[in-house]
Amino acid sequence: MKKILVMLMPLILLCAGATAWGAASAGGVITVDMDLSGQEAGKEVKLWLPYPVSDRDQQIGDIKIGGDYAEAAVYTDRQNGTPILYARWGEDARSRKLSLSFSAKRQELALRDFPEKEAAWDTADYRHYLVPSSLGPTDGEVKKLADKITAGKRTVLARARAIYDWTCDNMYRDPDTKGCGKGDVCELLKKPGGKCTDISSVFISLCRAAGIPAREIFGIRLGKKSGEDITTWQHCWAEFYLPGYGWVPADPADVRKAMLVEKLGPQDPKAKEHREYFWGGIDPYRIKLAVGRDLVLNPPQAGAPLNTFGYPYAEVGGKPLDFYDAKSFKYTIGYREK
Numbered sequence: 001m002k003k004i005l006v007m008l009m010p011l012i013l014l015c016a017g018a019t020a021w022g023a024a025s026a027g028g029v030i031t032v033d034m035d036l037s038g039q040e041a042g043k044e045v046k047l048w049l050p051y052p053v054s055d056r057d058q059q060i061g062d063i064k065i066g067g068d069y070a071e072a073a074v075y076t077d078r079q080n081g082t083p084i085l086y087a088r089w090g091e092d093a094r095s096r097k098l099s100l101s102f103s104a105k106r107q108e109l110a111l112r113d114f115p116e117k118e119a120a121w122d123t124a125d126y127r128h129y130l131v132p133s134s135l136g137p138t139d140g141e142v143k144k145l146a147d148k149i150t151a152g153k154r155t156v157l158a159r160a161r162a163i164y165d166w167t168c169d170n171m172y173r174d175p176d177t178k179g180c181g182k183g184d185v186c187e188l189l190k191k192p193g194g195k196c197t198d199i200s201s202v203f204i205s206l207c208r209a210a211g212i213p214a215r216e217i218f219g220i221r222l223g224k225k226s227g228e229d230i231t232t233w234q235h236c237w238a239e240f241y242l243p244g245y246g247w248v249p250a251d252p253a254d255v256r257k258a259m260l261v262e263k264l265g266p267q268d269p270k271a272k273e274h275r276e277y278f279w280g281g282i283d284p285y286r287i288k289l290a291v292g293r294d295l296v297l298n299p300p301q302a303g304a305p306l307n308t309f310g311y312p313y314a315e316v317g318g319k320p321l322d323f324y325d326a327k328s329f330k331y332t333i334g335y336r337e338k
Contacts, residue, residue, distance in 0.1 A: 026222050026284040027105030028338050029062070030230070034331045036089070036096035036314060043317035044091050048297045050218070050289035050309055051083035052102055058287050059105045067098035075299070079128070080292035082309060086299060103338055104287045106222065111248055111280040118155045119244025126241055129213035133293040135184045135307060136205040142185060146209035159210050160240045160250070161279070167203045167252040168275050173260045174198075179324045180236050180310060183216075183293070196236040196253035197308060203238050203252055213241035217249075218290040218310035223335035231326050231333045234310045235286055251278040 030052075036045050051074055052060045065072065065085065072087040089096040123130060132138040138146075149166045150159040174193035181194040183201030188194055192202070200216050207214035221233040237251040255274045258264070264271040294305040302318040311323040312331055321329050 024108035024284055025105060026224075027059075027103065028222060029101060029103050029336050030220070030222075030287075031099065031101040031334045031336075032312070032331065033334070034067075034096075034098040034100075034312065034314075036316070036330065037094070038330060039096070039316045039321070041094070042091055045089040045093070045096050045314065045316050046299075046301070047087045047098060047312065047314045048301065048309075049085040049087075049098075049100060049312050051085040051100075052104060052287060052289055053083050055288065057107055057109060060102055060287075062101070062103040064101045065099070068093070068095050069098060072098070077292065077295050077298050080290075080295070082290045082292055082295065084298055084309075086297075104222065106284045106287050108284040109249055109280070109282050110277075114157055114242065114248075114280070115244055118157070118242075121243035123211065123213075126213035129215050129241065130208050130211065132205070132208065134305075135182060135186075136201050136208070136293065137185060138205060138209040141189060142205050143209045145189070146206045149206065150210045156212050156240075156242055160207060160212050160214075160242070160248075163203060163206045163210065163212075164250050164252055164279055165275075167199060167206070168255050169266060171199045171202060171252065171256055173253070173256040175260070180234050180308070182307060183236075196257075197310075199253035199256060200236050200238040200251075203250065207238075207240050215239055215247075215291055216293065216308070217288050218308055219286050219288045220310075220333065222285045222287065223337075224285060225337075227334070227336040229332065230335045231331070233333070236308070236310060237282060237286075248280050249278075249282045250280070251282055254278050254282075 054060045069087040070090045075084045075086055087098050149162050153159040153162050171192045177195040180196050181198035183197040185201050185205045188198050188202050204214040204216060216236050217239055218236050220230060221235050223230055239247045239249050242248050255278050258274045259271050290309040295309050296305050302315055303320040313323055314321045323329060
């Protein structure tokens with residue numbers, strides 16, 4: 001087993017002033033197994049994986065990395081500080097395998113004690129979370145809609161809640177969407193069906209257009225059984241910044257998923273319960289892996305900036321593989337109780 005070199009830009013692995021762990025928590029061991037041996041021979045292969053770290057709401061430990069790579073290291077991207085496990089195989093490699101395993105424990109969040117009065121803040125401090133992304137504009141029709149939704153709302157909290165309610169009311173979960181969705185906001189305003197990245201992206205673009213710092217969180221869901229294949233369990237949710245309080249989670253995508261699965265109408269009391277729960281609250285059956293859109297990885301990829309980094313990404317001879325196709329790409333992600 002080869003050792004890896006860890007090269008992190010400044011990164012807080014366990015935030016100071018961490019909140020106390022509540023009774024509701026979940027955890028286990030996640031194992032990612034990559035096998036790129038079947039890709040074209042005689043080509044250099046590069047792999048980038050989202051790399052888990054501890055923060056206020058999750059604990060990551062027992063990290064083990066092995067494989068037959070020529071080199072590997074842990075880096076972060078420059079814009080978001082997202083941790084990245086990078087590995088490379090030379091042109092003469094016949095086997096290209098990597099395994100990453102770690103334990104994860106996550107707490108349930110239920111943030112409800114929002115301040116009645118909004119604190120003073122400087123938008124320049126959160127400029128990165130107010131600008132548009134390639135698929136999430138903040139001008140044109142998006143700006144017009146954001147202004148309409150938030151008309152008369154004077155505080156960040158009131159504007160964010162209005163956008164959250166609008167997203168829950170007007171978006172819907174489309175189970176035929178590939179992966180987690182692209183998050184193409186202009187297209188989604190025409191046809192408001194998609195999955196978690198789509199629904200979260202609409203919420204975030206509208207927030208940013210309304211002057212509210214917001215960001216996507218990319219992760220993966222944890223299993224609820226003793227052992228499960230979670231290869232396709234990636235999930236994206238949103239956070240907005242509330243001045244004087246901090247980052248607040250919001251997951252309109254899981255509201256719409258619950259409504260679809262449980263066959264709930266908008267006025268059903270259970271649908272309203274889900275809406276209130278995912279406003280400032282998220283369940284413990286998920287871990288955070290990455291933040292940011294339009295990522296230039298580290299080391300930089302040959303392909304275009306990544307729309308999202310919730311999945312493994314690899315290039316063979318400088319050409320990207322389809323990370324949605326786990327069978328062709330050949331990777332598995334497993335979960336087991338610790």
